[in-house]
Amino acid sequence: MYVLSHSELQKVSSVCLEATAIVLPRSGGTNPGSFPNWVMTAAHSIYRVALGEHNLFELDGTEYFVGVDKIFIHEDWDFTKNDIALLRLSESAYYNGFVETGRLPSEGDILPNNYPCYITGWGLMNGNIPARLQEVMLPVVDHAICSRNDWWGSQVKETMVCAGGDGMRAGCSGDSGGPLQCYRNGLWEIHGVVSFGIVPFCNTYQKPTVFTRVSAYINWLYNVSSSTINCLNVSWMYSM
DSSP states (O other), rough: OOOOOEEOOOOOHHHHHHEEETTTTTEEEEOTTOOOOOOEEEOOOOOOOOEEEEEETTTSSSOEEOOOEEEEEEOOSSSEEEEEEEEESOOOOOSSSSSSBBBBTTTTOOOOOEEEEEEEEOBBTTTOOOOBEEEEEEEOOHHHHHTTTTTTTGGSOEEEEEESSSOOOOOTTTTTTTTTEEEETTEEEEEEEEEHHHHHHHTTTOOOOOEEGGSSSHHHHHHHEEEEEOEEEEHOOOOO
């Protein structure tokens, strides 16, 4: 997260922390409320899951580690679109005072321009990896604006959501897969999954952080969570 104005996320008080997981090596993820055995992340991340993580370089006593049984990457992901994946955990996530599940938005829900949302993660800050989980508010940028030629142009699809772009605050390398969380109707909802930006100049003006728009994939999330097709078995892909 490359920001000039940022704050460390407190371990107990923030719903954002409670809804965030780290998918190792150093990507973000979210445990959706409807799926206690699953973590949602970006398709371009590689996976091991730590829940309740706060300090990357120390054991805080807030975190616990869960194995990954299966990896479900969107069947049409190709680095330019559909950057979303589900990890089926080997056991259910559980609440320990520092971990809670994240709520999904309604299918097709579109946030208005300038709606305040929050990104959390351990992405680069001034070229360095922060030890502790960070958060920053990023206002949503309407698709009609974000897809203009002087913004992201045609690289931004309708299945994405942009946030930031003020040249001061942004996600960055290491935030990939993490959540864009927005407070709606009295509840925190996960509206985005960090997908891409400009690296290493992450806080470039009119180049906001781009997220996979979760509300465009509600049917996919439910279909995958009740199916065993199109999955990757981690036993032959990755050493956990």
